[in-house]
Amino acid sequence: MSRIIVLGSGAWGTAIALSLVRRGGHQVSLWAHSPEFAREIIDAGENKPFLPGFPFPAELTVTGENEAVRDAEIVVSVVPSEFLRSTLERIGPYIHSGQIILSATKGVENHTFLRMTQVIADCLGKTCPAIPVGALSGPSFALEVAQGQPTAVTVAFNDQGVAARIQAEFSSEDLRLYTSTDVIGVELGGALKNVIAIAAGVAAGVGLGYNSAAALITRGIAEITRLAVACGGKRETLGGLSGVGDLVLTCTGSLSRNRTVGQELGRGRKLPEIMAGLGGKVAEGVFTTRAALGLARKHGIEMPIAEQMELILNEGKDPHEAIHELMLRPGKDER
Numbered sequence: 536m537s538r539i540i541v542l543g544s545g546a547w548g549t550a551i552a553l554s555l556v557r558r559g560g561h562q563v564s565l566w567a568h569s570p571e572f573a574r575e576i577i578d579a580g581e582n583k584p585f586l587p588g589f590p591f592p593a594e595l596t597v598t599g600e601n602e603a604v605r606d607a608e609i610v611v612s613v614v615p616s617e618f619l620r621s622t623l624e625r626i627g628p629y630i631h632s633g634q635i636i637l638s639a640t641k642g643v644e645n646h647t648f649l650r651m652t653q654v655i656a657d658c659l660g661k662t663c664p665a666i667p668v669g670a671l672s673g674p675s676f677a678l679e680v681a682q683g684q685p686t687a688v689t690v691a692f693n694d695q696g697v698a699a700r701i702q703a704e705f706s707s708e709d710l711r712l713y714t715s716t717d718v719i720g721v722e723l724g725g726a727l728k729n730v731i732a733i734a735a736g737v738a739a740g741v742g743l744g745y746n747s748a749a750a751l752i753t754r755g756i757a758e759i760t761r762l763a764v765a766c767g768g769k770r771e772t773l774g775g776l777s778g779v780g781d782l783v784l785t786c787t788g789s790l791s792r793n794r795t796v797g798q799e800l801g802r803g804r805k806l807p808e809i810m811a812g813l814g815g816k817v818a819e820g821v822f823t824t825r826a827a828l829g830l831a832r833k834h835g836i837e838m839p840i841a842e843q844m845e846l847i848l849n850e851g852k853d854p855h856e857a858i859h860e861l862m863l864r865p866g867k868d869e870r
Contacts, residue, residue, distance in 0.1 A: 536560055536562065539609045541564070541566065542566045542613060543614045545816065546585045546681075546816065549565065549677070550586060550678070552565040553681050554709070563594065564595075565596070566603060573599030585816060586677060589681050601625050601629055609635045612655065619655070627659060630659060636655055636659075636666060637669050638670050641819055642819040645829075646826075650718075667693075667694060669693075669697060675781075676788060686711070687712075687780075689775060691720075698714040715775075717769045724763060724773050725777050726823050727827055728786075729785060731752070733844050734755065734844050736797020737844070737857070740797060742801075758841060759782070765834040792816060796813075797844075805851075806821070821848060824845050825845055839861060840861065843860065
């Protein structure tokens with residue numbers, strides 16, 4: 536039995552906690568960003584704002600206390616990328632070298648262009664320099680994980696032994712984990728696919744069909760792979776669950792918030808209005824697009840789809856014009 540705490544009480548964090556409890560054999564806690572929100576969840580018996588319809592089992596502890604992190608053996612971080620650093624400043628004093636940290640957030644930090652495991656290492660490097668930090672990613676809508684639908688994801692640590700332990704601790708009859716030592720590839724595949732999913736949504740929103748969607752997905756994985764390899768990731772990782780698998784799901788699934796944002800942009804709605812309509816839920820691709828381009832420029836990598844999404848998201852560019860410019864780019868060899 537392991538003591539596991541899930542940091543972040545959004546839909547994905549809640550789904551992971553429910554999956555772990557359903558598996559059995561662990562003491563599982565779900566950490567909310569404030570005692571007030573924790574109390575709201577406890578009183579309701581479910582996470583009504585982010586994942587309604589799934590009553591919490593008695594075995595799941597909900598807390599808003601920072602010191603609750605101290606007793607966990609495995610810390611699962613599902614905090615949105617824009618809040619991760621500030622959250623770690625709050626709970627950092629309670630994290631110690633005897634723990635394992637698993638990041639399940641799919642994003643890149645703005646301004647620093649750091650992956651989530653790098654943000655964690657940067658924040659904890661002075662107090663816990665040797666703490667194992669890894670990533671969990673793959674095609675996994677929170678709703679379907681909470682429902683117990685069969686799902687396969689990848690867990691990556693530099694140490695294969697730690698990855699194997701998480702695989703054993705988290706795997707169940709409805710959640711299958713594959714191991715990897717390519718933390719960079721797994722993280723960037725999960726983060727960058729959100730940018731391409733916005734593009735797929737834009738294409739659908741302006742009325743384009745299956746041909747366009749297939750082209751965006753295929754050229755999107757090419758963009759993601761170029762950048763991941765330049766950052767030290769492995770090409771084959773991007774052909775797996777945390778690359779192509781997650782990209783296909785997020786670009787085609789109606790549950791994808793990133794695709795939904797793109798679709799509404801394609802229909803002519805403005806970003807602030809769309810984001811307000813998410814009810815506090817996060818579409819990581821909106822924040823990741825600019826960071827991804829910063830990372831790409833740092834490594835001299837061309838990302839034309841991401842560039843057009845940045846112009847739509849932050850410069851108000853007309854989606855039709857953006858698609859038109861992508862189609863009129865100079866001809867290339869597919870390799």
